[in-house]
Amino acid sequence: MSEAVVWLTIFVLSVFVGIEVISKVSSTLHTPLMSGANAIHGIILLGAILVTGYAESTVQLVVGLIAVVMATVNMVGGFVVTDRMLQMFTRKKKPAKSAGTDQSGAAA
Amino acid sequence: MIDTPVWVQLVYLAAAVFFILALKGLSSPKHARTGNLLGAIGATVAVVVVFFYAELDNVVPILVAIVIGSIAGVLGAQRVQMTQxxxxxxxxxxxxxxxxxxxxxxxxxxxxxxxxxxxxxxxxxxxxxxxxxxxxxxxxxxxxxxxxxxxxxxxxxxxxxxxxxxxxxxxxxxxxxxxxxxxxxxxxxxxxxxxxxxxxxxxxxxxxxxxxxxxxxxxxxxxxxxxxxxxxxxxxxxxxxxxxxxxxxxxxxxxxxxxxxxxxxxxxxxxxxGGSTLGAGETSDRPVRSGGPEDVAILLGYADKVIIVPGYGLAVAQAQHTLRELVDVLTERGTKVDYAIHPVAGRMPGHMNVLLAEAQVPYEQLKEMDDINGEFKQTDVVLVVGANDVVNPAARTTPRAPIYGMPILNADEARQVVFMKRSMRPGFAGIENELLFDPKTTLLFGDAKDSLGKLLSAVKGL
Incomplete structure:
Protein backbone atom coordinates (compact mmCIF):
# COMPACT_ATOMS: atom_id res chain seq x y z
CA MET A 1 0.00 0.00 0.00
CA SER A 2 1.46 3.35 -0.97
CA GLU A 3 1.79 5.95 1.74
CA ALA A 4 -0.82 8.30 0.25
CA VAL A 5 -3.35 5.48 0.38
CA VAL A 6 -2.64 4.90 4.07
CA TRP A 7 -3.45 8.55 4.74
CA LEU A 8 -6.56 8.32 2.58
CA THR A 9 -7.68 5.29 4.57
CA ILE A 10 -7.30 7.13 7.87
CA PHE A 11 -9.22 10.06 6.39
CA VAL A 12 -12.15 8.02 5.09
CA LEU A 13 -12.49 6.01 8.30
CA SER A 14 -12.38 9.22 10.35
CA VAL A 15 -15.22 10.65 8.26
CA PHE A 16 -17.43 7.71 9.16
CA VAL A 17 -16.46 7.82 12.83
CA GLY A 18 -17.13 11.57 12.93
CA ILE A 19 -20.65 11.13 11.59
CA GLU A 20 -21.39 8.02 13.63
CA VAL A 21 -20.44 9.44 17.05
CA ILE A 22 -22.74 12.45 16.82
CA SER A 23 -25.62 10.89 14.90
CA LYS A 24 -27.89 10.69 17.94
CA VAL A 25 -27.31 14.16 19.38
CA SER A 26 -30.42 15.96 20.68
CA SER A 27 -31.06 19.53 19.61
CA THR A 28 -30.55 20.55 23.26
CA LEU A 29 -26.84 19.95 22.86
CA HIS A 30 -26.29 21.41 19.39
CA THR A 31 -24.64 24.55 20.73
CA PRO A 32 -22.15 22.86 23.10
CA LEU A 33 -21.38 20.21 20.49
CA MET A 34 -20.60 22.82 17.87
CA SER A 35 -18.48 24.70 20.36
CA GLY A 36 -16.64 21.56 21.50
CA ALA A 37 -15.93 20.43 17.94
CA ASN A 38 -14.71 23.94 17.28
CA ALA A 39 -12.21 23.59 20.12
CA ILE A 40 -10.93 20.27 18.74
CA HIS A 41 -9.81 21.80 15.47
CA GLY A 42 -7.73 24.15 17.60
CA ILE A 43 -5.27 21.23 17.49
CA ILE A 44 -3.89 23.10 14.48
CA LEU A 45 -1.80 24.64 17.28
CA LEU A 46 0.42 21.57 16.97
CA GLY A 47 1.03 22.37 13.31
CA ALA A 48 1.61 26.03 14.11
CA ILE A 49 4.25 25.10 16.72
CA LEU A 50 6.03 22.78 14.27
CA VAL A 51 6.29 25.31 11.44
CA THR A 52 7.31 28.08 13.83
CA GLY A 53 9.93 25.85 15.41
CA TYR A 54 11.52 25.30 11.98
CA ALA A 55 11.16 28.92 10.77
CA GLU A 56 14.15 30.02 8.70
CA SER A 57 13.59 33.77 8.53
CA THR A 58 12.21 36.54 10.71
CA VAL A 59 9.15 36.87 8.47
CA GLN A 60 8.42 33.16 8.83
CA LEU A 61 8.93 33.38 12.57
CA VAL A 62 6.50 36.30 12.91
CA VAL A 63 3.85 34.66 10.72
CA GLY A 64 4.29 31.41 12.64
CA LEU A 65 3.93 33.13 16.01
CA ILE A 66 0.72 34.83 14.83
CA ALA A 67 -0.57 31.38 13.86
CA VAL A 68 0.39 30.02 17.31
CA VAL A 69 -1.52 32.81 19.08
CA MET A 70 -4.59 32.32 16.88
CA ALA A 71 -4.59 28.55 17.25
CA THR A 72 -4.18 28.79 21.04
CA VAL A 73 -7.15 31.17 21.29
CA ASN A 74 -9.19 28.64 19.29
CA MET A 75 -8.17 25.64 21.34
CA VAL A 76 -8.00 26.99 24.90
CA GLY A 77 -10.91 29.42 24.55
CA GLY A 78 -13.02 26.77 22.83
CA PHE A 79 -12.64 24.16 25.55
CA VAL A 80 -13.14 26.69 28.37
CA VAL A 81 -16.30 28.19 26.89
CA THR A 82 -17.77 24.75 26.17
CA ASP A 83 -17.15 23.74 29.76
CA ARG A 84 -18.83 26.93 30.95
CA MET A 85 -21.91 26.12 28.90
CA LEU A 86 -22.06 22.51 30.05
CA GLN A 87 -21.64 23.52 33.68
CA MET A 88 -25.10 25.05 33.43
CA PHE A 89 -26.62 21.82 32.22
CA THR A 90 -25.29 19.83 35.14
CA ARG A 91 -25.95 22.48 37.79
CA LYS A 92 -29.68 22.55 37.20
CA LYS A 93 -30.28 19.05 38.54
CA LYS A 94 -30.30 20.26 42.16
CA PRO A 95 -32.80 23.13 41.84
CA ALA A 96 -35.02 20.90 39.72
CA LYS A 97 -35.94 18.89 42.79
CA SER A 98 -36.83 21.90 44.94
CA ALA A 99 -38.15 24.14 42.18
CA GLY A 100 -41.50 24.73 43.87
CA THR A 101 -40.16 25.86 47.21
CA ASP A 102 -36.83 27.47 46.48
CA GLN A 103 -37.57 31.08 45.58
CA SER A 104 -34.38 32.56 46.96
CA GLY A 105 -32.23 31.29 44.10
CA ALA A 106 -34.05 33.47 41.61
CA ALA A 107 -32.89 36.68 43.22
CA ALA A 108 -29.25 35.66 43.36
CA MET B 1 12.04 18.26 9.98
CA ILE B 2 12.83 15.07 11.84
CA ASP B 3 10.80 11.89 11.67
CA THR B 4 8.15 11.34 14.31
CA PRO B 5 9.31 8.63 16.76
CA VAL B 6 7.04 5.66 17.44
CA TRP B 7 6.23 6.63 21.02
CA VAL B 8 5.03 10.02 19.78
CA GLN B 9 2.90 8.32 17.12
CA LEU B 10 1.32 6.28 19.91
CA VAL B 11 0.61 9.41 21.94
CA TYR B 12 -1.02 10.91 18.85
CA LEU B 13 -3.13 7.79 18.46
CA ALA B 14 -4.28 8.15 22.06
CA ALA B 15 -5.10 11.83 21.48
CA ALA B 16 -7.15 10.89 18.41
CA VAL B 17 -9.11 8.36 20.48
CA PHE B 18 -9.73 11.06 23.10
CA PHE B 19 -11.17 13.31 20.38
CA ILE B 20 -13.58 10.57 19.32
CA LEU B 21 -14.63 10.04 22.94
CA ALA B 22 -15.03 13.80 23.32
CA LEU B 23 -17.47 14.06 20.43
CA LYS B 24 -19.29 10.96 21.62
CA GLY B 25 -19.63 12.44 25.11
CA LEU B 26 -20.74 15.82 23.81
CA SER B 27 -23.73 14.28 22.12
CA SER B 28 -25.34 13.01 25.35
CA PRO B 29 -26.34 15.34 28.22
CA LYS B 30 -24.96 12.96 30.83
CA HIS B 31 -21.40 12.73 29.55
CA ALA B 32 -21.05 16.06 27.79
CA ARG B 33 -18.83 17.72 30.35
CA THR B 34 -16.57 14.69 30.70
CA GLY B 35 -16.39 14.51 26.91
CA ASN B 36 -15.24 18.09 26.65
CA LEU B 37 -12.64 17.49 29.33
CA LEU B 38 -11.31 14.43 27.49
CA GLY B 39 -10.97 16.51 24.34
CA ALA B 40 -9.03 19.16 26.24
CA ILE B 41 -6.71 16.54 27.77
CA GLY B 42 -6.08 14.90 24.39
CA ALA B 43 -5.27 18.22 22.75
CA THR B 44 -3.01 19.38 25.59
CA VAL B 45 -1.00 16.15 25.70
CA ALA B 46 -0.56 16.14 21.92
CA VAL B 47 0.74 19.72 22.02
CA VAL B 48 3.09 19.20 24.98
CA VAL B 49 4.70 16.14 23.38
CA VAL B 50 5.89 18.18 20.38
CA PHE B 51 8.35 20.07 22.55
CA PHE B 52 10.01 16.83 23.66
CA TYR B 53 10.87 15.27 20.33
CA ALA B 54 10.82 17.81 17.54
CA GLU B 55 14.12 19.64 18.31
CA LEU B 56 12.44 23.00 17.76
CA ASP B 57 14.07 26.41 17.53
CA ASN B 58 12.37 29.55 18.86
CA VAL B 59 10.93 27.67 21.83
CA VAL B 60 10.76 30.74 24.08
CA PRO B 61 8.84 32.94 21.62
CA ILE B 62 6.49 30.02 20.93
CA LEU B 63 5.79 29.57 24.64
CA VAL B 64 5.19 33.31 25.01
CA ALA B 65 2.75 33.18 22.09
CA ILE B 66 0.93 30.25 23.69
CA VAL B 67 0.62 32.14 26.98
CA ILE B 68 -0.74 35.22 25.18
CA GLY B 69 -3.23 33.09 23.23
CA SER B 70 -4.32 31.21 26.36
CA ILE B 71 -4.95 34.41 28.30
CA ALA B 72 -6.96 35.89 25.41
CA GLY B 73 -8.93 32.67 24.96
CA VAL B 74 -9.73 32.19 28.66
CA LEU B 75 -10.68 35.85 29.16
CA GLY B 76 -12.96 35.75 26.13
CA ALA B 77 -14.52 32.48 27.23
CA GLN B 78 -15.17 33.62 30.79
CA ARG B 79 -16.32 37.16 30.14
CA VAL B 80 -18.75 36.42 27.33
CA GLN B 81 -22.44 36.51 28.14
CA MET B 82 -24.39 33.41 27.27
CA THR B 83 -26.43 35.50 24.84
CA GLN B 84 -23.27 36.26 22.87
CA GLY B 274 -34.56 37.26 -4.76
CA GLY B 275 -38.04 37.42 -3.32
CA SER B 276 -36.92 36.62 0.19
CA THR B 277 -36.96 40.21 1.33
CA LEU B 278 -40.61 40.08 2.24
CA GLY B 279 -41.58 42.91 4.55
CA ALA B 280 -38.15 44.44 4.21
CA GLY B 281 -38.08 46.81 7.16
CA GLU B 282 -41.65 47.92 6.56
CA THR B 283 -43.56 48.49 9.77
CA SER B 284 -47.26 48.11 9.33
CA ASP B 285 -49.66 50.58 10.90
CA ARG B 286 -52.49 48.05 11.08
CA PRO B 287 -54.32 48.06 14.42
CA VAL B 288 -53.16 45.71 17.16
CA ARG B 289 -54.68 45.08 20.56
CA SER B 290 -52.38 46.02 23.39
CA GLY B 291 -53.05 45.44 27.06
CA GLY B 292 -51.54 46.31 30.43
CA PRO B 293 -49.88 43.93 32.89
CA GLU B 294 -53.12 43.67 34.91
CA ASP B 295 -55.09 42.44 31.87
CA VAL B 296 -52.48 39.81 31.10
CA ALA B 297 -52.26 38.82 34.77
CA ILE B 298 -55.98 38.00 34.77
CA LEU B 299 -55.60 35.95 31.57
CA LEU B 300 -52.71 33.96 33.04
CA GLY B 301 -53.96 33.74 36.63
CA TYR B 302 -57.22 32.05 35.72
CA ALA B 303 -55.88 29.81 32.95
CA ASP B 304 -55.67 26.04 33.41
CA LYS B 305 -52.85 25.55 30.97
CA VAL B 306 -50.20 28.05 29.88
CA ILE B 307 -47.34 27.52 27.44
CA ILE B 308 -44.42 29.90 27.42
CA VAL B 309 -42.48 30.48 24.22
CA PRO B 310 -39.15 32.07 25.17
CA GLY B 311 -37.00 33.78 22.58
CA TYR B 312 -33.75 35.65 22.26
CA GLY B 313 -35.39 38.90 23.46
CA LEU B 314 -35.94 37.27 26.87
CA ALA B 315 -32.23 36.60 27.25
CA VAL B 316 -31.20 40.03 25.99
CA ALA B 317 -33.39 41.61 28.69
CA GLN B 318 -31.83 39.21 31.26
CA ALA B 319 -35.39 38.36 32.30
CA GLN B 320 -35.05 34.57 32.64
CA HIS B 321 -35.03 34.70 36.45
CA THR B 322 -38.14 36.91 36.62
CA LEU B 323 -39.88 34.59 34.18
CA ARG B 324 -39.03 31.60 36.33
CA GLU B 325 -40.50 33.37 39.37
CA LEU B 326 -43.68 34.08 37.44
CA VAL B 327 -43.92 30.45 36.42
CA ASP B 328 -43.41 29.35 40.04
CA VAL B 329 -46.24 31.62 41.21
CA LEU B 330 -48.57 30.41 38.46
CA THR B 331 -47.74 26.78 39.27
CA GLU B 332 -48.58 27.39 42.91
CA ARG B 333 -51.95 28.79 41.83
CA GLY B 334 -52.62 25.46 40.09
CA THR B 335 -51.90 26.47 36.51
CA LYS B 336 -49.98 23.95 34.43
CA VAL B 337 -47.07 25.73 32.79
CA ASP B 338 -44.60 24.42 30.20
CA TYR B 339 -41.89 26.03 28.14
CA ALA B 340 -41.97 25.31 24.42
CA ILE B 341 -38.44 25.34 23.05
CA HIS B 342 -38.04 25.71 19.31
CA PRO B 343 -34.87 23.98 18.05
CA VAL B 344 -33.52 27.27 16.71
CA ALA B 345 -34.78 29.53 19.50
CA GLY B 346 -32.07 32.00 20.36
CA ARG B 347 -29.38 32.71 17.86
CA MET B 348 -28.02 29.21 17.48
CA PRO B 349 -29.61 25.75 17.61
CA GLY B 350 -29.90 24.69 21.24
CA HIS B 351 -29.01 28.20 22.43
CA MET B 352 -32.26 28.69 24.40
CA ASN B 353 -31.64 25.53 26.42
CA VAL B 354 -28.28 26.95 27.51
CA LEU B 355 -29.86 30.30 28.40
CA LEU B 356 -32.69 28.79 30.47
CA ALA B 357 -30.34 26.34 32.14
CA GLU B 358 -28.37 29.39 33.25
CA ALA B 359 -31.56 30.67 34.94
CA GLN B 360 -32.02 27.27 36.62
CA VAL B 361 -35.32 26.50 34.95
CA PRO B 362 -36.15 22.87 35.77
CA TYR B 363 -35.28 20.62 32.87
CA GLU B 364 -38.65 18.80 33.01
CA GLN B 365 -40.54 21.97 32.10
CA LEU B 366 -38.62 22.43 28.86
CA LYS B 367 -40.52 20.72 26.05
CA GLU B 368 -39.15 20.23 22.59
CA MET B 369 -41.22 21.34 19.62
CA ASP B 370 -42.39 17.92 18.45
CA ASP B 371 -43.48 16.95 21.95
CA ILE B 372 -45.54 20.04 22.65
CA ASN B 373 -46.97 21.08 19.28
CA GLY B 374 -50.05 18.87 19.75
CA GLU B 375 -50.83 20.52 23.09
CA PHE B 376 -51.43 24.08 21.87
CA LYS B 377 -55.05 23.32 20.94
CA GLN B 378 -55.86 22.57 24.59
CA THR B 379 -53.92 25.58 25.86
CA ASP B 380 -55.65 28.63 27.30
CA VAL B 381 -52.85 31.14 26.99
CA VAL B 382 -49.56 31.15 25.11
CA LEU B 383 -47.11 33.71 26.45
CA VAL B 384 -44.53 34.64 23.84
CA VAL B 385 -41.59 36.41 25.47
CA GLY B 386 -39.07 37.98 23.13
CA ALA B 387 -39.70 35.46 20.36
CA ASN B 388 -41.21 36.10 16.98
CA ASP B 389 -40.06 34.07 13.98
CA VAL B 390 -40.56 30.70 15.70
CA VAL B 391 -44.32 31.32 16.02
CA ASN B 392 -44.78 33.14 12.72
CA PRO B 393 -47.49 31.38 10.68
CA ALA B 394 -45.89 32.81 7.52
CA ALA B 395 -43.62 29.76 7.73
CA ARG B 396 -46.67 27.68 6.83
CA THR B 397 -48.64 30.04 4.61
CA THR B 398 -46.36 32.40 2.70
CA PRO B 399 -44.08 30.71 0.17
CA ARG B 400 -42.25 34.00 -0.43
CA ALA B 401 -41.19 34.34 3.20
CA PRO B 402 -37.55 33.49 3.97
CA ILE B 403 -38.67 31.24 6.82
CA TYR B 404 -41.22 29.39 4.64
CA GLY B 405 -41.08 25.68 5.38
CA MET B 406 -39.49 26.05 8.81
CA PRO B 407 -41.43 23.99 11.36
CA ILE B 408 -42.94 26.42 13.88
CA LEU B 409 -44.57 26.24 17.28
CA ASN B 410 -48.35 26.17 16.77
CA ALA B 411 -49.00 29.10 19.10
CA ASP B 412 -51.79 30.29 16.80
CA GLU B 413 -53.86 27.22 17.77
CA ALA B 414 -54.17 28.32 21.40
CA ARG B 415 -57.23 30.17 22.68
CA GLN B 416 -55.33 33.33 23.62
CA VAL B 417 -51.90 34.57 22.65
CA VAL B 418 -49.92 37.19 24.55
CA PHE B 419 -46.85 38.72 22.97
CA MET B 420 -44.37 40.57 25.15
CA LYS B 421 -42.50 42.85 22.79
CA ARG B 422 -40.42 45.96 22.94
CA SER B 423 -41.80 47.38 19.72
CA MET B 424 -43.52 46.34 16.52
CA ARG B 425 -40.12 45.72 14.95
CA PRO B 426 -40.04 42.42 13.06
CA GLY B 427 -37.91 39.50 14.29
CA PHE B 428 -34.33 38.57 13.41
CA ALA B 429 -35.47 37.17 10.07
CA GLY B 430 -36.99 40.57 9.25
CA ILE B 431 -40.52 39.41 8.44
CA GLU B 432 -43.79 40.68 9.80
CA ASN B 433 -45.78 38.28 11.97
CA GLU B 434 -49.47 37.93 11.08
CA LEU B 435 -50.19 36.46 14.50
CA LEU B 436 -49.61 39.89 16.03
CA PHE B 437 -52.74 41.17 14.27
CA ASP B 438 -54.93 38.19 15.18
CA PRO B 439 -58.04 39.15 17.20
CA LYS B 440 -57.11 36.67 19.95
CA THR B 441 -53.70 38.24 20.41
CA THR B 442 -52.84 40.72 23.15
CA LEU B 443 -49.62 42.71 23.05
CA LEU B 444 -47.80 43.81 26.16
CA PHE B 445 -45.25 46.41 25.13
CA GLY B 446 -42.13 47.14 27.12
CA ASP B 447 -38.78 45.75 28.20
CA ALA B 448 -39.24 42.03 28.95
CA LYS B 449 -37.73 42.20 32.44
CA ASP B 450 -39.74 45.27 33.37
CA SER B 451 -43.01 43.86 32.01
CA LEU B 452 -42.46 40.48 33.63
CA GLY B 453 -41.81 42.19 36.97
CA LYS B 454 -45.08 44.10 36.73
CA LEU B 455 -46.88 40.98 35.55
CA LEU B 456 -45.47 39.04 38.49
CA SER B 457 -46.75 41.50 41.09
CA ALA B 458 -50.10 41.71 39.30
CA VAL B 459 -50.49 37.93 39.40
CA LYS B 460 -49.49 37.87 43.08
CA GLY B 461 -52.18 40.47 43.76
CA LEU B 462 -54.99 38.41 42.20
Missing amino acids: MPQLVALFNGVGGGAAALVALLELADMTEPGHDPGTFALIATAFTIVVGSGAFSGSVVTFAKLQELMTSRPVLFPGLPVIFALGVIASVALSVMTVWTPSMLIGIVLGLLGLLVGVLLVLPVGGADVPIVISLLNAGTGLAVAASGYILQNTVLLVGGTLVGASGTFLTLLMAGAMGRSVANILFGALK
Missing part, protein backbone atom coordinates in the same frame (compact mmCIF):
# COMPACT_ATOMS: atom_id res chain seq x y z
CA MET B 85 -22.15 32.64 22.65
CA PRO B 86 -22.72 32.27 18.88
CA GLN B 87 -20.48 35.25 18.15
CA LEU B 88 -17.71 33.85 20.29
CA VAL B 89 -17.87 30.42 18.65
CA ALA B 90 -17.70 32.17 15.27
CA LEU B 91 -14.67 34.14 16.39
CA PHE B 92 -12.83 31.09 17.80
CA ASN B 93 -13.58 29.24 14.58
CA GLY B 94 -12.24 32.15 12.55
CA VAL B 95 -8.88 32.30 14.31
CA GLY B 96 -8.54 28.52 13.95
CA GLY B 97 -9.13 28.76 10.20
CA GLY B 98 -6.71 31.66 9.94
CA ALA B 99 -4.05 29.69 11.80
CA ALA B 100 -4.49 26.73 9.44
CA ALA B 101 -4.07 29.00 6.41
CA LEU B 102 -0.89 30.56 7.85
CA VAL B 103 0.56 27.14 8.67
CA ALA B 104 -0.07 26.02 5.09
CA LEU B 105 1.57 29.18 3.71
CA LEU B 106 4.68 28.53 5.80
CA GLU B 107 4.74 24.94 4.60
CA LEU B 108 4.47 26.19 1.03
CA ALA B 109 7.48 28.44 1.65
CA ASP B 110 9.41 25.32 2.68
CA MET B 111 8.19 23.32 -0.33
CA THR B 112 9.20 25.99 -2.85
CA GLU B 113 12.83 25.91 -1.73
CA PRO B 114 15.16 24.34 -4.32
CA GLY B 115 15.71 20.61 -3.94
CA HIS B 116 12.40 19.94 -2.25
CA ASP B 117 9.85 17.74 -3.97
CA PRO B 118 6.72 17.69 -1.83
CA GLY B 119 4.61 15.64 -4.24
CA THR B 120 1.30 16.32 -5.92
CA PHE B 121 -1.00 15.42 -3.03
CA ALA B 122 0.84 17.59 -0.53
CA LEU B 123 0.65 20.57 -2.89
CA ILE B 124 -3.09 20.08 -3.44
CA ALA B 125 -3.62 19.77 0.31
CA THR B 126 -1.61 22.96 0.84
CA ALA B 127 -3.64 24.95 -1.69
CA PHE B 128 -6.86 23.57 -0.18
CA THR B 129 -5.85 24.55 3.36
CA ILE B 130 -4.87 28.07 2.30
CA VAL B 131 -8.17 28.73 0.51
CA VAL B 132 -10.53 27.04 2.97
CA GLY B 133 -8.69 28.27 6.07
CA SER B 134 -8.69 31.90 4.97
CA GLY B 135 -12.29 31.57 3.78
CA ALA B 136 -13.32 30.25 7.20
CA PHE B 137 -11.47 33.18 8.77
CA SER B 138 -13.10 35.96 6.74
CA GLY B 139 -16.50 34.25 6.73
CA SER B 140 -16.40 33.94 10.51
CA VAL B 141 -15.47 37.61 10.88
CA VAL B 142 -18.51 38.63 8.79
CA THR B 143 -20.68 36.22 10.83
CA PHE B 144 -19.38 37.79 14.01
CA ALA B 145 -20.16 41.28 12.69
CA LYS B 146 -23.70 40.23 11.80
CA LEU B 147 -24.42 38.60 15.16
CA GLN B 148 -22.82 41.41 17.15
CA GLU B 149 -24.90 43.78 15.02
CA LEU B 150 -21.84 45.70 13.91
CA MET B 151 -23.48 45.47 10.49
CA THR B 152 -27.00 44.74 9.30
CA SER B 153 -28.22 41.23 9.96
CA ARG B 154 -30.28 41.31 6.77
CA PRO B 155 -28.94 39.64 3.61
CA VAL B 156 -26.45 41.94 1.89
CA LEU B 157 -26.72 41.78 -1.88
CA PHE B 158 -25.23 43.83 -4.66
CA PRO B 159 -25.38 43.42 -8.42
CA GLY B 160 -22.73 41.05 -9.65
CA LEU B 161 -22.20 39.33 -6.29
CA PRO B 162 -22.96 35.84 -7.64
CA VAL B 163 -20.67 36.44 -10.61
CA ILE B 164 -17.76 37.66 -8.46
CA PHE B 165 -18.32 34.75 -6.07
CA ALA B 166 -18.28 32.23 -8.92
CA LEU B 167 -15.17 33.82 -10.44
CA GLY B 168 -13.48 33.70 -7.02
CA VAL B 169 -14.20 29.99 -6.69
CA ILE B 170 -13.06 29.21 -10.26
CA ALA B 171 -9.87 31.24 -9.83
CA SER B 172 -9.14 29.41 -6.55
CA VAL B 173 -9.48 26.03 -8.24
CA ALA B 174 -7.37 27.13 -11.23
CA LEU B 175 -4.58 28.52 -9.05
CA SER B 176 -4.65 25.41 -6.86
CA VAL B 177 -4.03 23.30 -9.95
CA MET B 178 -1.26 25.69 -10.97
CA THR B 179 0.37 25.22 -7.56
CA VAL B 180 0.92 21.58 -8.42
CA TRP B 181 2.86 22.46 -11.61
CA THR B 182 4.75 25.54 -10.44
CA PRO B 183 4.49 26.00 -6.70
CA SER B 184 5.31 29.57 -5.69
CA MET B 185 4.74 31.87 -2.74
CA LEU B 186 3.07 34.43 -4.98
CA ILE B 187 0.36 31.96 -5.97
CA GLY B 188 0.00 30.92 -2.33
CA ILE B 189 -0.60 34.49 -1.20
CA VAL B 190 -3.08 35.13 -4.04
CA LEU B 191 -4.89 31.93 -3.02
CA GLY B 192 -5.13 33.27 0.52
CA LEU B 193 -6.60 36.56 -0.73
CA LEU B 194 -9.10 34.68 -2.92
CA GLY B 195 -10.10 32.60 0.09
CA LEU B 196 -10.74 35.78 2.09
CA LEU B 197 -12.90 37.15 -0.74
CA VAL B 198 -14.91 33.95 -1.18
CA GLY B 199 -15.51 33.69 2.58
CA VAL B 200 -16.91 37.22 2.77
CA LEU B 201 -19.11 36.79 -0.31
CA LEU B 202 -20.42 33.46 0.99
CA VAL B 203 -21.72 34.94 4.25
CA LEU B 204 -22.91 38.40 3.11
CA PRO B 205 -26.14 37.19 1.41
CA VAL B 206 -27.13 35.01 4.37
CA GLY B 207 -29.94 36.42 6.51
CA GLY B 208 -29.55 36.87 10.25
CA ALA B 209 -31.70 33.92 11.31
CA ASP B 210 -29.68 31.55 9.15
CA VAL B 211 -26.27 32.70 10.33
CA PRO B 212 -25.92 29.91 12.96
CA ILE B 213 -26.07 27.32 10.21
CA VAL B 214 -23.25 29.14 8.49
CA ILE B 215 -21.14 29.06 11.66
CA SER B 216 -21.57 25.31 11.75
CA LEU B 217 -20.61 25.03 8.09
CA LEU B 218 -17.51 27.22 8.49
CA ASN B 219 -16.61 25.13 11.54
CA ALA B 220 -16.68 22.01 9.36
CA GLY B 221 -14.59 23.88 6.77
CA THR B 222 -11.90 24.72 9.31
CA GLY B 223 -11.93 21.08 10.39
CA LEU B 224 -11.21 19.92 6.85
CA ALA B 225 -8.48 22.55 6.43
CA VAL B 226 -6.84 21.25 9.61
CA ALA B 227 -7.17 17.68 8.30
CA ALA B 228 -5.43 18.67 5.06
CA SER B 229 -2.64 20.35 7.01
CA GLY B 230 -2.28 17.08 8.89
CA TYR B 231 -1.48 15.38 5.60
CA ILE B 232 1.01 18.11 4.69
CA LEU B 233 2.81 17.81 8.02
CA GLN B 234 2.43 14.00 8.03
CA ASN B 235 0.78 14.31 11.41
CA THR B 236 -1.96 11.82 12.27
CA VAL B 237 -3.55 13.72 15.14
CA LEU B 238 -4.16 16.76 12.94
CA LEU B 239 -5.58 14.56 10.21
CA VAL B 240 -7.91 12.61 12.50
CA GLY B 241 -8.95 15.59 14.67
CA GLY B 242 -9.62 17.80 11.66
CA THR B 243 -11.52 15.10 9.79
CA LEU B 244 -13.69 14.28 12.81
CA VAL B 245 -14.69 17.93 13.09
CA GLY B 246 -15.14 18.27 9.35
CA ALA B 247 -17.41 15.23 9.12
CA SER B 248 -19.40 15.76 12.31
CA GLY B 249 -19.67 19.48 11.56
CA THR B 250 -21.07 18.81 8.10
CA PHE B 251 -23.54 16.33 9.55
CA LEU B 252 -24.55 18.77 12.31
CA THR B 253 -25.10 21.47 9.68
CA LEU B 254 -27.50 19.16 7.83
CA LEU B 255 -29.31 18.30 11.09
CA MET B 256 -29.76 21.98 11.92
CA ALA B 257 -30.91 22.87 8.44
CA GLY B 258 -33.40 20.00 8.75
CA ALA B 259 -34.71 21.48 12.00
CA MET B 260 -35.43 24.67 10.09
CA GLY B 261 -37.03 22.79 7.21
CA ARG B 262 -34.48 24.16 4.76
CA SER B 263 -31.72 22.83 2.58
CA VAL B 264 -28.20 24.13 3.14
CA ALA B 265 -28.09 25.40 -0.45
CA ASN B 266 -31.30 27.31 0.15
CA ILE B 267 -29.88 28.89 3.30
CA LEU B 268 -26.66 29.96 1.58
CA PHE B 269 -27.99 31.04 -1.78
CA GLY B 270 -31.73 31.54 -1.19
CA ALA B 271 -31.39 35.31 -0.97
CA LEU B 272 -29.62 35.42 -4.35
CA LYS B 273 -32.75 34.21 -6.08
